[in-house]
Amino acid sequence: MNWIDLATFAAALFVAAMAPGPGIAAIVARVLAHGRKGATAFCTGMMLGDVVWLSLAVFGLAFIAHSFASVFLVVRYAGAAYLLYLGWRMWSAPASAIRLPTSGAERPCRLFFGGLAVTLGNPKTIVFYLALMPNLFDLKRVTLLGYGELMMVTLLILGFVFAGYVVLAHMARGLFSTPRALRWLNRGVGTVMAGAAAAIASR
Known part of the structure; x- marks a missing residue:
C-alpha cells in the first residue's frame, strides 16, 4: 500500500482508539x-x-458478520457478561481488596479471551472496520502485503494507545490510599464496568 493510504488509516484508527468507549x-x-x-x-x-474485524473488512467478508449474526451476538453478550461480572466483583469487594494481587482465577488465558470477547462485541470497533474503513480507501486494491502492513499498523497504534491508558490508570490508582477512597474507587470501577457492559449489550 502507498504511504498516504497507510497514514490515513493510521490517523483514523488512532482517533477511534483514543476515543473513550x-x-x-x-x-x-x-x-x-x-x-x-x-x-x-x-x-x-x-x-x-x-x-x-480488520481481516473481515479487507477480504470483503463483511457478509460473514451478517450471515453469522447469531454467533457474534453470543460473543457480544459473553463480553458484556464478563464486564458485568467484573463490575459486580469490584462493587462488592471490601476496601482492602484493591491492594490484593489478582486472584488465581484470573489466568492470562481467561483475561485474553475476555479482552477478545469485549472487542468482538464492541459496536464502536465494528462500525470502524465494517462501515468507516471502506470509505477511507479502496479495499479491493489491498494486496496480501498491504494487508500485512495494515495489520502491523493496527497492532502498533492499538499497542501505543492501550499502553498509554494502562500507564495513566496505574498512576491514578496510586492516589487512592485510604479505606474510604478505596471503597469509592471499587464502586466507581464497578459502575464503569457495568456501563461498558450495557453499552456493548444494547447496540
Missing part, C-alpha cells in the same frame, strides 16, 4: 482495580479482536 473503559477500570498485572493479556485479546 467500552473497550477503553474496561482497560482503565481493570487497571484501577488490579494494577498492571494481567493488563497485557487483556489488551492483547482486544488487539486480536481488532485484527479479526
Whole structure:
C-alpha cells in the first residue's frame, strides 16, 4: 500500500482508539482495580479482536458478520457478561481488596479471551472496520502485503494507545490510599464496568 493510504488509516484508527468507549473503559477500570498485572493479556485479546474485524473488512467478508449474526451476538453478550461480572466483583469487594494481587482465577488465558470477547462485541470497533474503513480507501486494491502492513499498523497504534491508558490508570490508582477512597474507587470501577457492559449489550 502507498504511504498516504497507510497514514490515513493510521490517523483514523488512532482517533477511534483514543476515543473513550467500552473497550477503553474496561482497560482503565481493570487497571484501577488490579494494577498492571494481567493488563497485557487483556489488551492483547482486544488487539486480536481488532485484527479479526480488520481481516473481515479487507477480504470483503463483511457478509460473514451478517450471515453469522447469531454467533457474534453470543460473543457480544459473553463480553458484556464478563464486564458485568467484573463490575459486580469490584462493587462488592471490601476496601482492602484493591491492594490484593489478582486472584488465581484470573489466568492470562481467561483475561485474553475476555479482552477478545469485549472487542468482538464492541459496536464502536465494528462500525470502524465494517462501515468507516471502506470509505477511507479502496479495499479491493489491498494486496496480501498491504494487508500485512495494515495489520502491523493496527497492532502498533492499538499497542501505543492501550499502553498509554494502562500507564495513566496505574498512576491514578496510586492516589487512592485510604479505606474510604478505596471503597469509592471499587464502586466507581464497578459502575464503569457495568456501563461498558450495557453499552456493548444494547447496540
